[in-house]
Amino acid sequence: MSTDTRARESEGTEVPGDLVTSGSRPPSRSARERLAAAPWHGEERPYDLLRELTVALVVVGLVAVGLAFAVGSPDDAPITLKGWATAAPADFVTTATAELGRTSDTASYGPPYSTTKGATQTLGPLDLQSFSGTRYPIDTATTFVTDPLTRLDPTLPALATWNAANAGARSSWTDAYTAAIAKAPGGSPPKVAPGNYGPVPAMTQDLLRLARQGGLDGTIRVGKAFTTDYTPTILFLGDGSYFQDLAASQNLSGGQWGVMNETGNYPGQSWLWLFSFWYQVPAIGNLPNADLVIVGIMLVLTVLLAIVPFIPGLRDLPRLIPIHRLVWRDYYRRR
Amino acid sequence: MSTTWTGHLREWLLKRLPPEKLMPETQPSYVTSWIYVFGMGSLVSLVFVIVSGVVLAMNGPAWYHVSGFGHFVNSLHLWSVELFFLFMVVHLWGKFWMAAWRGHRTLTWITGVVSFGVSIVAGFTGYLVQTNFDSQWISFEAKDALNATGVGAWFRVADLGQMLLWHVTILPLGVIAIVAFHVLLVRVHGVVPPIDADPADRQLTDPEVLHVD
Amino acid sequence: MIHDSLVAMLAPGIFLTWGILGIQLGNLIVIASIIVLFVLALVVPMPTGRKRK
Numbered sequence: 001m002s003t004d005t006r007a008r009e010s011e012g013t014e015v016p017g018d019l020v021t022s023g024s025r026p027p028s029r030s031a032r033e034r035l036a037a038a039p040w041h042g043e044e045r046p047y048d049l050l051r052e053l054t055v056a057l058v059v060v061g062l063v064a065v066g067l068a069f070a071v072g073s074p075d076d077a078p079i080t081l082k083g084w085a086t087a088a089p090a091d092f093v094t095t096a097t098a099e100l101g102r103t104s105d106t107a108s109y110g111p112p113y114s115t116t117k118g119a120t121q122t123l124g125p126l127d128l129q130s131f132s133g134t135r136y137p138i139d140t141a142t143t144f145v146t147d148p149l150t151r152l153d154p155t156l157p158a159l160a161t162w163n164a165a166n167a168g169a170r171s172s173w174t175d176a177y178t179a180a181i182a183k184a185p186g187g188s189p190p191k192v193a194p195g196n197y198g199p200v201p202a203m204t205q206d207l208l209r210l211a212r213q214g215g216l217d218g219t220i221r222v223g224k225a226f227t228t229d230y231t232p233t234i235l236f237l238g239d240g241s242y243f244q245d246l247a248a249s250q251n252l253s254g255g256q257w258g259v260m261n262e263t264g265n266y267p268g269q270s271w272l273w274l275f276s277f278w279y280q281v282p283a284i285g286n287l288p289n290a291d292l293v294i295v296g297i298m299l300v301l302t303v304l305l306a307i308v309p310f311i312p313g314l315r316d317l318p319r320l321i322p323i324h325r326l327v328w329r330d331y332y333r334r335r
Numbered sequence: 336m337s338t339t340w341t342g343h344l345r346e347w348l349l350k351r352l353p354p355e356k357l358m359p360e361t362q363p364s365y366v367t368s369w370i371y372v373f374g375m376g377s378l379v380s381l382v383f384v385i386v387s388g389v390v391l392a393m394n395g396p397a398w399y400h401v402s403g404f405g406h407f408v409n410s411l412h413l414w415s416v417e418l419f420f421l422f423m424v425v426h427l428w429g430k431f432w433m434a435a436w437r438g439h440r441t442l443t444w445i446t447g448v449v450s451f452g453v454s455i456v457a458g459f460t461g462y463l464v465q466t467n468f469d470s471q472w473i474s475f476e477a478k479d480a481l482n483a484t485g486v487g488a489w490f491r492v493a494d495l496g497q498m499l500l501w502h503v504t505i506l507p508l509g510v511i512a513i514v515a516f517h518v519l520l521v522r523v524h525g526v527v528p529p530i531d532a533d534p535a536d537r538q539l540t541d542p543e544v545l546h547v548d
Numbered sequence: 549m550i551h552d553s554l555v556a557m558l559a560p561g562i563f564l565t566w567g568i569l570g571i572q573l574g575n576l577i578v579i580a581s582i583i584v585l586f587v588l589a590l591v592v593p594m595p596t597g598r599k600r601k
Binding site: 031032033035036037038040041042044045046047048049050051053055056057060061063064065067068069071072073075076077078079097107111112120121128129130131132133135136168171196197209211218227228229231233234235237238243246248254258259262263267269271272289292294295302305306307308310315317319321322323324325326327328330331332334335 | 358359360361362363364365366367368370372374375376378379380382383399400406407409410411412413414415417418420424430431432433434435436437438439441444445448449455458459462465466467468469470471472474475476478479480482483485486487488489491492494496497499525526527528529530531532533534536537539540542543546
C-alpha cells in the first residue's frame with residue numbers, strides 16, 4: 001500500500017513537523033481533507049444552543065439598548081424648498097435661473113434625466129447609463145420653474161412673456177441674468193445692474209415667493225403622477241450650493257469620505273470604507289466616469305471575496321499567517 | 336422507501352439534516368475560542384434590527400421624528416445595525432483566518448459573503464428612508480452610482496415609497512433567507528475542524544468523555 | 549461658504565485627517581472596537597471547566 005503523499009494544490013504548502021503516531025500511516029494531505037469534510041467523530045463537549053442564544057440575546061440586547069439610551073441617534077431636519085428659499089434666497093434665484101437656462105447639473109446630466117450628448121459615464125465601449133435611456137425625463141425649465149408657476153397662477157405676466165419668446169431670446173436672458181448676479185454685490189439678485197433680462201427676474205422672484213410660502217415643495221412633484229417620489233426636489237436642491245454646502249460642513253461630501261460618514265459624531269456606515277476610499281484617490285475620484293469605475297471595482301472585489309476558496313495564494317494566507325494557532329491552541333496542545 | 340415527492344423531500348432533508356444535527360447538545364471539543372461567538376452575535380443583533388424595525392414600520396416613517404419613544408426605537412435600530420456589522424466583520428475575519436471553507440464548506444463561505452452584501456444593500460435603503468437631511472443627501476449622492484450603471488431610473492433612490500418597500504419587505508426577506516441558508520449549512524457540515532487536524536490526533540483516537548459541570 | 553441656516557443641525561463632528569485618509573470620530577471608535585474585539589477573541593482564554601475521565 002503506497003503512502004498517499006500527493007501534493008494537493010488546494011491545501012497549499014506542506015507543514016513541517018507533523019508527527020507520525022504508532023500504528024498508522026504517515027499523515028497525508030488527502031486524509032486531512034477527508035477529515036475536514038467528514039462529520040466529526042472525535043472528542044466533543046457539551047453545548048446548549050438554546051441557552052447560548054438566550055445569553056446572546058440578553059447581552060447584545062443590553063448593549064444595544066444601552067447605546068440607544070446613552071448615545072441616541074442623529075436626526076437632522078430635512079431641507080425643504082421653503083427652507084432653502086428662506087435661508088439662501090440668492091442661491092435659490094441663481095439656481096432657478098440656471099434651470100430656466102438649462103445650464104444646471106440636472107439639465108446636462110444625460111440619461112435618465114436628459115438626452116445631453118457625451119454626458120454619460122462610459123468605460124471603453126460600455127455605456128450602461130445610455131443603455132437605460134432617458135427613462136425619467138426632466139426638462140429643468142418646465143419641471144422646476146414654469147410648471148409650478150403656471151399651477152400657481154397661469155395669468156402671471158412674466159409667464160406670458162416667457163411663453164411667447166423663442167429659444168434664442170430665452171437663453172440670452174438667462175445667460176445675461178446669471179452673469180449679472182455673479183457680478184452683483186454679494187451675489188444678490190435684487191442688486192444686479194440694469195440689463196436686458198426679460199421676464200427672468202420676475203419669474204424667479206415669483207418662484208422664490210411661492211417657495212417661501214411653502215407652495216413649491218408639493219407642487220414641484222405634481223404632474224408626473226408620483227406622490228412618494230422626491231426626485232425633482234432632490235435634483236433642484238442639489239443644483240444649488242446651499243444643500244451641498246450643508247453636506248460639506250458635516251463631512252458628507254464624496255472627497256471627505258462622505259459615503260461612510262454620518263452627521264455629528266455618530267458612526268455612519270464604516271463597512272463602506274473601501275467604496276469610499278476610491279473617491280479619495282485623485283486618479284480615480286476625479287475621473288469623469290468615477291462612479292462607474294468604482295462600482296465596477298467594488299463588484300469585482302466582492303466577487304473575489306466570495307470565491308476566495310478558489311483563489312490560490314489568497315486561500316493559502318491562513319496557513320502562511322497562522323492566526324488559527326491562537327484559535328485552536330487548546331486543540332494543538334492536547335493532540 | 337417513499338414514492339411521493341413529499342416523501343422523497345422529507346427523506347432527503349432528514350438525511351442531510353437530522354434533528355440531532357439541527358439542534359445538537361454537543362459540539363466538537365475544538366470549539367473553544369471566543370471567536371466562535373461572533374456568528375451568534377451577528378444573528379442576535381439581526382433579531383434586534385428586525386424587532387425595532389417592525390415597531391418603526393408599525394408607526395410609519397415620520398413617527399420617530401415626533402415621538403420620544405419613537406426616537407429611542409430609531410436609536411435602537413441604528414445601534415443594532417452597527418452591532419450587526421461589527422460582529423459580522425469580526426466573524427468574517429475569524430472565518431478567513433480559520434480557512435473555514437475547507438471540507439466542502441465553500442457554499443457556507445459564499446452564502447456568508449452574499450449575506451454581507453445583501454445586508455449592506457438593506458442598510459443602504461434604510462438610510463434612504465429616514466425622511467431627514469441625511470437621507471436626502473444620501474439619495475442625492477447615490478443616484479450617480481445607480482445612474483452610471485443604468486438602473487437609476489428604475490431603482491429611484493429619492494422615491495420614498497419604492498425605497499421603503501424594498502427596505503421593509505424585499506430586502507429583509509432576502510437577508511433572512513440567505514442568513515437562514517447560511518446557518519443551516521453550518522449545521523449540515525458542522526464547524527470546520529482545525530487546520531492540520533489529523534486522523535492520528537488524540538482527540539480522534541482516544542477522545543475524553545467530557546461531563547457537564 | 550456656508551449660508552446662514554435656519555435649519556437646526558448637529559454641530560459638525562470631529563474629523564481626523566492624515567493626507568487622503570480622513571475618518572470621523574464615531575466611525576473611528578466603531579472600527580477600533582472591531583479590531584480590539586477581534587484581538588481579544590483570539591487571546592482571551594475561554595473557560596472550559598472540563599472534568600477529566
